[in-house]
Amino acid sequence: MAIALVLVLVVVGSVLFHALSPWWWTPIASNWGYIDSTLVATFWITGAVFSAVVLFMAYCVYRFRHKEGQKAAYEPESRKLESWLTLVTAVGVAAMLAPGLYVWKQFVTVPKDATEVEVVAQQWQWSYRLPGADGKLGTSNARLINADNPLGINPEDPNGQDDVVVEAADLHLPIDKPVKMLLRSIDVLHDFYVPEFRAKMDMVPGMVTYFWFTPTRTGTFEVLCAELCGTGHGFMRGIVMVDTEQDYTSWLQQQSTFAQLTGPAKVGALADQAKAVAAME
Numbered sequence: 564m565a566i567a568l569v570l571v572l573v574v575v576g577s578v579l580f581h582a583l584s585p586w587w588w589t590p591i592a593s594n595w596g597y598i599d600s601t602l603v604a605t606f607w608i609t610g611a612v613f614s615a616v617v618l619f620m621a622y623c624v625y626r627f628r629h630k631e632g633q634k635a636a637y638e639p640e641s642r643k644l645e646s647w648l649t650l651v652t653a654v655g656v657a658a659m660l661a662p663g664l665y666v667w668k669q670f671v672t673v674p675k676d677a678t679e680v681e682v683v684a685q686q687w688q689w690s691y692r693l694p695g696a697d698g699k700l701g702t703s704n705a706r707l708i709n710a711d712n713p714l715g716i717n718p719e720d721p722n723g724q725d726d727v728v729v730e731a732a733d734l735h736l737p738i739d740k741p742v743k744m745l746l747r748s749i750d751v752l753h754d755f756y757v758p759e760f761r762a763k764m765d766m767v768p769g770m771v772t773y774f775w776f777t778p779t780r781t782g783t784f785e786v787l788c789a790e791l792c793g794t795g796h797g798f799m800r801g802i803v804m805v806d807t808e809q810d811y812t813s814w815l816q817q818q819s820t821f822a823q824l825t826g827p828a829k830v831g832a833l834a835d836q837a838k839a840v841a842a843m844e
């Protein structure tokens with residue numbers, strides 16, 4: 564009897580904890596309301612199954628408790644019960660997976676008018692690169708990284724000259740404009756995560772991963788690294804500010820392009836390095 568009661572209390576406690584929890588999501592700031600809906604659907608399904616299973620267990624513990632002279636019947640197989648359980652489980656799992664697949668399709672289908680923004684992660688800071696006036700990011704190579712070229716931009720590529728380099732500083736994005744985040748890491752696994760955007764993705768050295776989103780409200784949001792990446796992992800934080808078009812433009816005008824950062828004095832050295840790397844490959 565006491566066990567049955569404890570089981571019922573576990574269900575009531577768990578449901579109340581979820582319903583009254585102060586640790587819910589931060590208010591959303593992107594177009595990915597679907598991600599929230601998918602999570603809510605999963606909570607409902609797993610919550611209902613959890614409650615049903617534990618309450619059934621409590622019922623059985625109470626209903627079939629020990630009585631003098633009563634003997635348990637042994638019934639190892641029941642075709643009917645197994646068919647039902649298989650069917651119900653299959654429908655439950657499909658109901659949790661289907662919305663996820665639907666959302667994933669949208670998550671990886673980038674709108675044509677999305678602007679590219681590159682995020683470069685390294686132990687333990689975030690840097691960014693914007694395409695500049697030509698709208699194109701120049702090529703880059705991890706072997707070209709040095710103090711004068713922290714993101715490894717190819718100095719021989721004309722598309723890269725006007726790229727805006729934001730080294731270990733805040734990123735600004737204009738509101739209501741879709742952005743495709745190109746994610747690079749130059750040392751170990753990292754993961755670019757802004758909770759309010761409901762989007763994140765692992766960053767893998769040697770490849771470029773991506774996701775897209777549209778910021779839907781202005782504000783200051785914290786960037787977290789969501790992949791354990793060494794002793795400084797917990798301090799690997801950054802700031803993304805979503806601005807009005809006007810504020811964004813004035814911020815952008817204060818940023819330096821790759822060509823400005825390099826300056827004529829260093830161009831020769833960087834070009835020599837690029838030639839050496841090209842010869843190596």
Ligand SMILES: [Cu+2]
Nearest residue numbers: 753788792799
């Ligand atoms: Cu990291």
